[in-house]
Amino acid sequence: MIIETGRIVSVEADGVWVETIQKAACGSCKAEKGCGQRLLNKWDGHTSYIWVLLEGRNPANYQQGDEIEIGVPEEVIARGALLVYMAPITMLVVATAIAHVQFASEGITTLSGLAGLLIGALLVRWHSWRNRYNPDLQPVLIDDRKPLHFYRPAEQH
Incomplete structure (x- = not known):
């Protein structure tokens, strides 16, 4: 799971819009100088807005400007x-x-x-x-109220 930190820009009844700066890929590979993604991010300062489902969480617990972690x-x-x-x-x-x-x-x-x-x-x-x-x-919200569950195939007897 790739984990990113983002800032909430809007809270709705069933999800939140999160602004992320794509940094997980940048700086983690050897092609720093020749990377088109890095060049584009530097040139236009583009941030991504991602819709994250709350999956039954109370939207009142989240405020605009809060930093949260999301996982893809x-x-x-x-x-x-x-x-x-x-x-x-x-x-x-x-x-x-x-x-x-x-x-x-x-x-x-x-x-x-x-x-x-x-x-x-x-x-x-x-x-x-x-x-x-x-x-x-969809990306998932990572917090202490609902821990991540990774898929594990059922063991055969």
């Missing part, structure tokens, strides 16, 4: 990265191959590849929208 399972990050990178590239290759076999024109093949890339990006966007409330894909 590694599995969610790995699967998300795989989807975000592979879906557009796969669609680009498939659309390019089909257009090349069908038309054998360089211009049509190129346009088909770009269309495939766009379709792949739209598929990622649709998947993200469809799963926006899926509790298995």
Whole structure:
């Protein structure tokens, strides 16, 4: 589980919006100077706003400006990265191959590849929208009132 510290910017009935500065990845790898993420964060000072479900906790216990810890399972990050990178590239290759076999024109093949890339990006966007409330894909709030429970497969007898 990747743990980040963030500041609450808004409290709602079933969750909180948390502002995080993405620092877990920055400084922990060897590619500091050549990292695009680090460069972008330095350049625009962008912070992320993340929706965190309260999971039955009382929203009155949280105030705007409070610092909290949130956790994101590694599995969610790995699967998300795989989807975000592979879906557009796969669609680009498939659309390019089909257009090349069908038309054998360089211009049509190129346009088909770009269309495939766009379709792949739209598929990622649709998947993200469809799963926006899926509790298995949401960050979890880490506090002393509800300890983290890690999945352990049931032991077979």
